[in-house]
Amino acid sequence: MRIDKYLWSIRLFKTRTEASEACRLGRVRIGDDIVKAAKELKPGDVINLNRHGVVLSYRVLDFPKNRVGAAKVPEFALDVTSPEELEKLAMQRAPSFERRDPRTGRPTKRDRREIDQFKSMDWDEDWD
Helix, strand or coil, X not given: CEHHHHHHHCCCCCCHHHHHHHHHCCCEEECCEECCCCCECCCCCEEEEXXXXXXXXXXXXXXXXXXXXXXXXXXXXXXXXXXXXXXXXXXXXXXXXXXXXXXXXXXXXXXXXXXXXXXXXXXXXXXX
């Protein structure tokens, strides 16, 4: 099975065109080799997929006939992504904004200055 069709069928991409584009841009590798969309896969291959700076790894177990539901994906691909990469992914998904109490309105100019000063503090200094 072609790698672009496989990536689409196990739901790593929404469209086969997106999977082909990722291959063309060098974001899909087998081992250390960048692969083209027409690369034929075999069971046991490990696919490394670079998504937003995180390298996700999947081992090919079998080939689906068509696009499969999310519940059936583990029958065809095993996620072998390293814990370090999963941690990077979790950090990217973490909210990047501060939580404010409801109905407090926008911060004033003075509040904003205090927030910026607090964020820019060097937390590694001694607290004597």
